[in-house]
Each structure stands twice: as C-alpha cells, then as structure tokens.
Amino acid sequence: MIKVALKDGSIKEYQEGISVLEVAEDLSAGLARVACSGVVNGEVVDLRTVLNENCDLEILTFNDAQGKRTFRHTASHILAQAVKRLYPSAKLAIGPAIEDGFYYDFDFNRAFVEEDFTKIEAEMKKIVKEKLPIEKFELPKDEAIKLMEAAEETYKVELINDLPEGEIITFYKQGEFIDLCAGPHLMSTKPVEAFKILSSAGAYWKGNEKNKMLARIYATAFTKKADLAAHLEKLEEAKKRDHNKLGRELKLFTTDDKIGQGLPLLMPKGARIIQTLQRWIEDEEEKRGYVITKTPFMAKSDLYKASGHWDHYREGMFVLGDEEKDKEVMALRPMTCPFQFTIYNSEQHSYRDLPIRYGETSTLFRNESSGEMHGLIRVRQFTISEGHLVCTPEQLEEEFKGVIELINYVMKTIGIEEDISYRFSKWDPNNTEKYIDDPAAWEKTENIMRNILDHLAIDYTEAEGEAAFYGPKLDIQFKNVHGKEDTMITVQIDFALGERLGMTYVDKDGNKQHPFIIHRTSIGCYERTLAMLIEKYAGCFPTWLAPMQVKVLPISDKYADYAQEVVDTLKAKGIKVAADYRTEKIGYKIREARMERVPYILVVGADEMENKKVSVRSRQKGDEGAHALTDFAERVEKEIKEKYNYILDMQVQEEK
Template identity: 70%
Template sequence: MIKITLKDGSIKEYQSSLSIYDIAKDISEGLARVACAGLVNGEVKDLRHVIAEDSELSILTFDDEEGKKAFRHTASHILAQAVKRLYPSTKLAIGPAIDEGFYYDFDKEGSFSYEDLEKLESEMKKIVKEELPLERFELPRNEAIKLMEERNEDYKVELINDLPEEEIISFYKMGEFVDLCAGPHLMNTKFVKAFKLTHTAGAYWRGSEKNKMLSRIYGTAYNKKADLEAHLERLEEAKKRDHNRLGRELGLFTTSEAIGQGLPLLTGKGSKVMQILQRFVEDEEEKRGYIITKTPFMAKSDLYKISGHWSHYKDGMFVLGDEEKDDEVFALRPMTCPFQFAIYNADQHSYRELPIRYSETSTLFRNEASGEMHGLIRVRQFTLADGHIICTPDQVEEEFKKAVDLIKFMMKSLGIHNDISYRFSKWDPNNREKYIGDEAAWESSQAKMKVILDDLGINYKEAEGEAAFYGPKLDVQFTNVHGKEDTIITVQLDFALAERFNMYYIDKDGEKKLPYIIHRSSIGCYERTLAMLIEKYAGALPTWIAPVQAKILPISEKYHDYCQSVAETLKAKGIRVEVDYRAEKIGYKIRQGRMEKIPYLLIIGEKEAENNQVAVRSRKNGDEGALPLDSFIERVQKEVKDLVTE
C-alpha cells in the first residue's frame, strides 16, 4: 500500500503507484480539471509524475504560484507551436513562465509585427480547440541531439550539450510539435483559453551581447477570461504610468545613443527633483547624527581585493587598465564602503566615539548587461544615498533599528510607505564560493538580525541566497507598474569587512576590538526613486517634490508686468514658478499646464492684477477661483512643510 498525505492532513491509500493527475482525479473530477502540477515532498512535479512510495502531496492549481507557472509554461509552448506552423523556418530558443505571464525567444528572419501577433493568437486559439494532449517522453543524450538536429533546432542542441551528464533529458509533444523541456505542463491544450500576446522585444541568446539577437514574444494567460481582462486593464494603466515614457514626455530625462545605454541624462526639471530629494535626505541624515563624506569615484584594484569585490564582483565593475600589462589597475567604484572605511582608519577611535555614522551622496558604477537596461530603474551610473554605521556589538540592535526608522520616515515622506514590503536576505550555505566568512559567523549574524527584525515587528519574507557576499541584509521591496519587484533599499549587517580592513576601536578595557558595520541607504538610488515616484503618481509629483510648483498664465500681454511681479514674489518665498508669456489663448495654456501635471496654474487677468490676487486652478480641485497672493503662498508653503503627498 502507498500512503499519500494530502495538504489538509488526510491520508489516501492506493494498492499501486499512481500519477499525480490520477490521484487528483480520484479525489474529485473537478480537482483534476483545474490541476496544474503537484507538490511532492516539497518539490514541484509534473501531473504525469508517478508516485511509487509514501509521500506528502499538494495538488497545485492556478491559485498557487507554481500552478500558474505550469499553466503559463503550457501557453508558451502553444505560442511556439503556432510560430512553427506559420513560420516553419523559425528556430526555437527558450520559453519560460515569468511573473505575470510568459515569453518565448525565436530566431526568425525579420522581427514580429503587431499583425504577426494577431495571426499567432488566432493560430493559438485553433491549437486550443484541437485539444491536443501534452505527452512527455525521455531520450538518451545522443538520441535527443539527433532529434533536435533533424528538426534543425540548433539552440536546443546547444542546451542539451550543456546539460550535466546525469541530467534526464525530457521532451513534450503536442500533435506535430515537439519541444525540449523539463516541464511541468498541463495535460491538454484545451485548458488554456484566456491568453493574450502583449508585445515583442529583442533579446540576446542567453542574455549575452556576444550572442545573436533573437525575437522575443511576451504574453500572458489566465484560467478565467475576466481575470485576463482585468490584467489587460492593469497593463494599459501601467503604460500610462510607465516612467520610461512619462518621464521623457514631462521633460525629466532623456537618453542618447552616442552616450550609451544605462546612462540617462537628467534635464533641468529632472535634476531639480533630484536636488530636492538629495537636500532633504542630507539634512535629515545630519539631524540624525550622520557625518557627510565625499570620496573618489575610482580606486586601485588593491582596495577592491581587500574588500573582496575583486574576486566576488569584478564582472560587474568597470575596470580601467590591464592587470597583465599595467603596474596599476583602477576601477570605477560600485560601492562606497571601503572608501569610508579608509576615512575611519585615518584616526584611532575609542569606544566612546562609537557609533560613527558616515553618509554620502555617492555616484556609483555597475557594468550591467545592455539587455538589462531600463529607463532610470536599471542603469550603469547611478546616485545612492549611501551610508555606513560603525558600532560596538552591543550597539548593533539599536543602530539597525534607527536605520530602519530612517527608511520608514523617508518612505512615508514620499507617500509610498504602503507600497513596500520587506525581505530578509540570507546566505546559501550550499554556495560557499559566493560568500566570505565562515559558517559560524553567518549563522550568528543571521540569528542576530532575525531577533532585530522580529523585535521591530516587521512583516518580512525570507530569501535564501540573496544576501550580500559579506553579510545578511534587509531588503525593502517595491513592485513597479509592470508587476516587477525591485529592491530599492537595503540594510546589511557586516561581520567580515572590519577585520579585512584592519578596523579597530579601543574598548573600555584598553584592548583593540573589531566593530560591527551596518551598510545602509536611506532613500536608495535617486534615479530609481525618481522612476518610482513618476509611476506612483503618474507624473503628478507632490507639490513639495514637483520641479515646477506653480505656472503663471497671463490672459493677455497687458498683465505681463504683474505676472513678473508675482513670479518674483513667489521665488522670494521659495516657490518654484514659471511664467507662460506665449501669445496663445488661455484655454490652450491651461490644457498645456495640465498635461505638464503642474500642481497649480495661476490665471492672471484684469481683476487679479487690480486686487493683488491669483485665480487658482489646482491639479486636485480644478478651478478654485481668485485668492489673495499671500493666501496662496501660505498654502503652498504649508504643503511643502507638511510633505503633503495626497
């Protein structure tokens, strides 16, 4: 007898081995119809997987994350089959399920057009109606290679050759279509009825610029049509909020092919927002006891060898020089920590001086792949609100909590405190080469950090393998309008680098002691924060952050002198203002101002000029009528002082 323990704790007994699908069918026909995969003893398995011994089993449906992946992975195969039917000479690359959908990469002569996507959707619907079963089979390596060579699938042959010797090589067959795949998949194409191909893009084979550029088709799939329609509505909203489009339309940043990918150019308006945020952060950090530093943009490789970045992060750095030819090799800095450690080591320190909190608005450089670049979110040069706290072991908990409190203050000030989540990023003991330090130090630091996080009452999830190479960290996560989760801020507990850099303090007993180091940011990368704010507010930045807070619109040239006087008064009161002197109709100027998402439009006509007033049109309330100029100034100043984000 085989005992199967189900998710609810109940036990099913069977005389012989059964597939996951057959067990689901035995439980209920309804469950079998919605089953997407199975979780067997904690491992995701295909519905065709046969269970031959006592096991714990959960039937995964579309409501489960891994069930969604199996469902959407099947949709990607249906797409690939449609492509092969309509464009037979196309070669297949890879087609995984991803967050919110799936994609498939193809080697096709010419790119896919919007009309091609429509044709492919129609062909996919035919495949679904054909109700093709997905049949899994395995082949020895030489037979697998032969099959793919006969089908002229060069990329699949390369993938097979790269598989470990002991790897099981499996395929899935749907009618005439066969694809190299580990699965899992649904039992039949008939279940994939609600899908949409959303867009195309270029993608290098295996993500390397050295390889051929392939054509990628993105899509999504749901088990209910209503859910698909809701998702497509979200996509439309995301397009409206996409910072890469909106930021350019609002004149906040631009790019130049001559300068390169991942190197955005901030315009006057974009730079003003960055300046506002930077001053706000630096002033707040100073209030909280931070010492501001300014360190070089580059250093000799010697510095990065001490820190461990040279051996663990060199591929992500811009290296200047050749180690085999040059006496000195430099690299642009991807981080600030070793530079601030050098400042600490310039003097001897007593325990009475600790904690020492260093902060810096740091320009950093990371050699990201071209295919990873995206607007202001993923760039090669960026500005970080960086900082390091050097403290005694008994100060770690309090200082870590203070760092988190500063982050919470910043997120609340930006109005995104309800849009973030927390991740406790731990090391992976099975991947020792990725980290420095011994196992005992890692386990001790992680235990200490867990106590701190639990004491803070933070609702966090744990992620093994996401730690920095020198210590565990708390990641602040933000999900952008496209549904992708990004890390925007980190707080890291470092037990290793103080010893590497020979950093000490003199303790109360007169002995040299190693300090703990907390690496932290307060607002994260300014470029990414700007992107996040554009998307959060759909370009309508809160008044205190907006590069232009008010725009003066004279009804005619007769009121230009008064408009200039109002502008000078507002500027003297610290309000950022522009005047639209163009000889255009007032209705056109108002529409233009609204498109620019300026918080306040001030209409100036005869009545306003005579009574020292401004006719206010606010972004929030529309036409508010005439107000005394002093009253308007007080209103804006209060919004700025109170950091109003609504």
C-alpha cells in the same frame, strides 16, 4: 490504501496508484475542471502524478500562483509549437512562465515582428482547438541527447549535457511537438483559450552577452477572455506611465547616443526633483546622527584589491589603465565603502566613539551590460544616498533597527510604503567564487540578520545567491508599472571588509576588536527613485516634490505686473513658481499647464489684481474660485513643509 491529507486538514483514503487528477475528480467535478497542477509534500507536480504513499496534497487552480505558472508554461509550449509549424527552421531554446505571462526564446534568422504575431496567434488557436493531449515521458541522458540531436535542437542538447550523469530527463509531447521540460503542465491544450502575444525582444542565450542573441517572444494567457482584456487594458495604462516615455515627454530627462548608453541627462525639472530629494535626505540623516563625508570618484587599484572589489567586482568596474603596461592603474568607484573605511582608519577609535554613522551623497559608476540598461532604472553612472554604520556587536541590532526606521519613514513620505516588499538575500554556498569564501562567517552573519529581521517583525522572503560578496543583505523591492521587480534600497551586514581593511576599535578591556559594519542606503539610487515616482504618480508629483509647484497665468498683458507680484510673493515663501506671460488665450495656457502636471494654476485678472486675490485651479479639487494671495501662499507653504501627499489621500477616498 494510502492516506491523503488535504489543505483543509481533512484526511481521505484512496487506493494506491491514484493520480492527483483523480483525487480532484473525487473531491469535486468542478474542481477537476479548473485544476492546473498539484502540490505533493511541498513539491509542485502534474495532475497526472501518481500517489503511491501517504502524503499531503493541495490541488492548484489558476487562482494560485503556481497554478498560473503551470497554465502559462503550457501556453509557452503552445506558442513554441505554433512557431515550429510556421517556421520549421527556428531552434528552440527556453520558454518559462514568468509573472503575468511567459516567453519563449528561439534561434531564428531575424527578429519576430507584428505580422508574425498575427500568424502565430492564429496557429495557437488551431492547436487549442485540436485539444491535443499532453503526455509526459522520461529518457536516460544518452537517449535524450539522441532524441534532440535527431530533431536538430542544439540548445536542448546543450541543456541536457549540462545535467549530471545518470539523470533521468523528462519531456512533454503534444501532437507532433516534443520539448525538453521539467514541467508541470496541463493535461491538454484545450483550456488555453485566452492568450495574447505582447512583444518581441533580443535575449542572449543563458543571459550571457558573449553567447548568441536569440529572438524572444513575450505573451500572456488567462482562463477567461474577460480577464485577458482587463490585463491588456492594465498594460496600456502601464505604457502611459512608463517612466522612459513619460519622463521624456515631461522633459525630466533625456539621452543622447553621442554621450552613451546608460548615461541619462537630467533636464532642469528632473534635476530639481532629485535636488529636493537629496537635500531632504541629507538633512534627515543629519538629524539622525550621520556625519557627512566627501570622497574621490576614483582610486588606485590597490584600494579595491584590499577591499576585495578587484577580485569579486572588477567586471562591473570602469578600469582606467592596463596593469601590464601602466605603473598606476585607477578605477572609477562602484561604491563608497572602502573610501569611508579609510577615513575611519585615519585615527584610532575607542568603543566610546561608536557607533559612527557615515553618510555621503555618492556618484558611482558601474559597467552594466548593454542589455541590462533601461531608462533611469539601470544606468552606468548614478547617485546614491550611501551610508556606513560602524558599531560594536552589542550595538548592531539597534543600529539596524534605526536604519529600517529611516527607510520606512522615507518610503512613507514619498508615498510608496504600500508598494514595497522585503527580501533577505543570502549567499550561495555552491558558488563560492562569487563571494568571500568563509562558510562559518556566512552562517553566523545570516543567522544574526535573520534574528534581527524576526525581532523587528519584518515580513520577508529569502533568496539564495543574491547577497553582496561580503555579507547578507535586506533588499527593499519595488515593482515598476510593467510588473518587473527592482531593488530600490539595500541594507547589508558586513563581516569581512572591516577586517580586510584593518578597521579596529579599542574595547572596554583595552583590546583591539574589528567592528561590525552596516552598509545601507536610505532612499537608494536617486535616478531609480525618480523613475519609480514618475510611474507611481504618472508625472503628477505631490506638491512638495513637483519641479514646478505653481503656474501664474495673467489673462492679458494688463495684469503682467500683478502676476509678477504673485510670483515674488510665492518665491519669498520658498515655493517653485513661474508665470506664463505669452499672449495666448487663457484657455490654451491652462491646458498647457495641466499637461505639465503643475499642482496649482493661478489665473489673475482685474478682480484678482484689485482685491489681491488669485483664482485657484488645483489637481485636487479643480476650480476652487478666488482666494486671498496671502492665504494661498501660506497653504502651499504648509503643504510643502509637511510633505503632504494629497494624491494618496485622494486614492484612499476613492477606494472607500
């Protein structure tokens, strides 16, 4: 007999050799029906897994994140089986579950289109109705290769060859379909009844643009059709909010093939929003003791070689010149740190000078691959609120705390405080080529950062292999409307560059020491932040951020002079305002102003002109009636000054 400790703390005894599914059946027939997989001693496993010793066990359903992944991983195999039935020449690549769905990559002679989706979904339904048992089997590496070679699945052969010698290779079989896979999977195809193919795209094999472009199919699956319908409705709403679509419709930004991919053009409205954010951030940083710098957009390769960027980041840089031919090779800057460190080195510093907080609104350049670029999220030229804090070891935690306080204030003010998460990004000791190779320094610095994060009570996850090449970092993550997670802000503790670039300070004992450096942004990349805000507010920005805060609409030409008086009064208060003097009907002009997402629309006619009033229509309350012009001006001025976010207030009220 073996003892099985369950999630609720109870311990049950079973005969050795019992499966996870049989334990679920013993606990509850209902639980067994909805079970997807299990967790044995912390490892996610199949329901078919046999228990031969004492263990901890948790039964996973679709309500659990790993249970969802198991369910959708099986759905990806059903998709692949349907594709192979319909298009036998398609070669299998990979098909993982991802957040909110799954995908499968195929080597096919063309891209998959909508007509294919209908056929594939119909075939998937047949496979589900066939209730095919899913069987797991294992083979030694040489036999696994022979099996996949016989099936002419060249990508699977390559994956097997990448595995260590002596490795036991696992496969899953459902009907005639066999796939190389580590699992886990459901027991049969029967439960996967609610699914939908969403889109297709190109994807390089192994994510490397030097490899062949494959045809990817994205899809999702749920246990209930009602849940699938709700998800599809959510996706439709996401499409409406997609910054790449909405930002163009609202004339915030555009792109042009003649200029190049990843080089968006900010139109007047988009530029105005970023200008508002930038001025606010620069003023806020100055209040917190930052000193501003202004550094060149490019430098000789000598600087980047000294900092380590040349060795660790060169592929992501725009290099001007050829080292073999040109006496002097330049490169556009991918970050500002070595420039600000050079400013620091222009004079000797004492411990009394520290901390020094450098801030700069930096335009940076990174040679992103074409497949990675998207709208304003990932671009080749962007502007960032970059800063570097130079401090002693004793000051490190307090300075780090100040950085986090600034970031939290910024996130709260722009209204996305509840939408962010924190990731502690560490180095990968198995991939030292990517990082400065100093294991002892990495361990020490990561422990320092972990202790600081714990002292600050930050709720974070850990991610290996996501650090900067010179030190660990805290990433502030944000999900876009499609559920994809992007990094908005990073805070890094640097143990290497100060020493590499000869940065020192004289301590209390008169000895020269290398300082600690914190790399950080306070709002991140302005372009990416704008994209996030477009999607967060569906273009209905809070008044203080709106590129046009008030639109004045005279009922006819007779009231144009008063409309101009209203405009002048509001402009004197620093309010962004314009009048629509066109000879269109007032209803048409109101509809157009609404389409522009203007926070306030003011209609002026005979009564308003006579009484020095304005008829107010707001996004918050609709038609508010007539108000004194001076009262309205003071109201909006206060709203802008306090950065009041009535949109979030309305959402809170709706939730209540």
